[in-house]
Amino acid sequence: MSRPSYIFTSESVSEGHPDKVCDRVSDTIVDLFLSKDPEARVACETLTTTNQIILAGEIRCAAEIDNDEIEQAAREAVRDIGYEQEGFHWKHANFQNFLHEQSAHIAQGVDAGEDKDEGAGDQGIMFGYASDETPELMPAPILYSHKILKRMAELRKSGERPEFEPDAKSQVTMRYENGIPAGITSVVVSTQHKANLDQAQVRELVRPVVEEVLPDGWLPPEDEFYVNPTGTFVIGGPDGDAGLTGRKIIVDTYGGAAPHGGGAFSGKDPTKVDRSAAYACRYLAKNVVAAGLAKRCTIQVSYAIGVSKPLSLYVDCHGTGQVDEVKLEDTLRQLVDLSPRGIRTHLKLNRPIYARTAAYGHFGRKPAEDGGFSWEKTDLVDALRGLA
Template identity: 75%
Template sequence: MPKQNYIFTSESVSEGHPDKVCDRISDAVVDLFLAQDPYARVACETLATTNRLVIAGEVRGPKSVLEQVEDVARAAVRDIGYEQEGFHWRTLDFACHLHQQSADIAVGVDAAGAKDEGAGDQGIMFGYACQETPALMPAPIHYSHQILKRLAEARHSGAVAWLGPDAKSQVSLQYENGRPVRATSVVVSTQHGESVSQEEIRETVRRHVLEVLPPGWMCPEDQFYVNPTGRFVIGGPDGDAGLTGRKIIVDTYGGAAPHGGGAFSGKDPTKVDRSAAYAARYLAKNVVAAGLAQKCTIQLSYAIGVSHPLSVYIDTAGTGQVDEDRLADVLRQLMNLSPRGIREHLGLNRPIYARTAAYGHFGREPEADGGFGWERTDLVDALRRAF
């Protein structure tokens, strides 16, 4: 029987974390190509370190787009807020090593004759949903994200001028009878200006944490850690090198559900690492929203060049109201899980990815232009009818 009483912890990192800077730039490049050609192919990796950005990868799309990559990368750094001596959007050194996609990959992925478009790679992808929060996300990662989003809003608005772009949060929650009931500890580290006192930082952070956590959930004072090292002035890529794709657990469910291993950022939607993970979350969320289960984990698997998924696995952790095998069959009837089917159903061939790079790819509000469309719950009625 699953454990019912325990403490579970998840972390988040801000848009100014070195790895998230790289995710943002890689996704901005994806958006740049998709804005010019909805069927462009992009696999973009970014490295950031002290006053230096390096972009590499494979693309297929209008060659003229390559001339805009540097401007897009610098704009992303500026939007995040880096104008520091060790990392400044205007003065950093920039190198771009994007080149044409491998013809061997293209021939397997492209549709031709009677052959449908195949998956861009092999792999396994997971989606998850649960009833712990209104967003149907696990509570520890949800609140970790929200704390950093509040701090970022205060920084961007100028309400707290001394906040820097780089920050991390970590929330530990006590579960009783399988439900979160309170925080046992909260950790927040945030980059700050030279002159601000640690006491002011602590009280500012406390205010935002209290706004995020449900009433009465705040941890004991001796378990509230703010900038535990005592100083965090040097941050971002100046303090630590960043790479695309190193925060995959932050991007998904905070460790509360499995992860297939593939990163999302920098990849166009023919890459099932990204699109099939979005599809799995979409289906799992609709299952929970329809009341068919309190928790739902879905695994999809693919082979490079093959259009259909090799397997569809569903686990409702003993909370399901319907047969899981029957549920898998119904979901495959409601959604075409080929790479093309996923892209068309969720509207993924659009420049909607830079906004996903920080504060999680899941648990966000669907947007009018198709952003976070995988968070819709438009299959609820059909699922209820089917059962």
């Protein structure tokens, strides 16, 4: 039995965090290839450190994309984040590209042929989750953590708060009563800043952002509001710490409030079920909760490399469900083809829509007119409500 009252914490990191810089560059490369060939295959890993941007991985594309175009895309991604620092600069950093052709042995298992459907790009398990505790149907701690940093980035880029630099982290600790968010007990924000500011000045710049984002009356006590608790934070980003693609998978998903299959999303084209099936699971879980069939819903699927059908589909409504979970599993299988090709077709994933996912969470976002965040739609609600 789950505890009705408890305290829970989630963290987020900004688009300028070293790992997030790498996620953004990797997803920018995915978008570049998909813009040239919707069936492109990309598995792009990025490493950043002091004035170094290094790419590695596998690609396959019907169109010709040269190194100059890849380098320009990577540099523009870093420029958009805002890095023009001595230790890491979008224009002056050394760039190395070690992307190479996709392994023929992987391709033979994934590609469709005359006698077989397209298989999954790898084995593994993927999860999706939704909760009715916020309008976005996301866990509240991770949602507020994202919003704090996203707002700080907006203020920095608009010029209203030039004192902020790109690298930042946030952490929100929430009190739940009877399973419902009842208040925030502490907030932590660490942000890179201009060298002429002291800790107290940074605190007063961060405070109005947190006040704006949190619900009225939810700002924690003064002694539980932590800003740059280690003191000065001037050296940051890849100059302060090396970054790698795929190291912030809990930040990317549900802030630890739900299971994670272990596979990262960024840098992977949508044939990789680590990404596309996790999106599909969120899509299904969100529609279950949006339809009023549960207050919380976790969905798991599993795949074998080269096999098109999912090996399993598991639904858990955590004791809040209005419909038998076995019946839900059967219905969800009927509503959405969970083969790799079926997911990509249903959610229209073969488009350059991924760079925007690299920071502030892959879930809890608004569907865009060009198809971005299509997995956040609730267009299955009418079909599901008939089960109640």
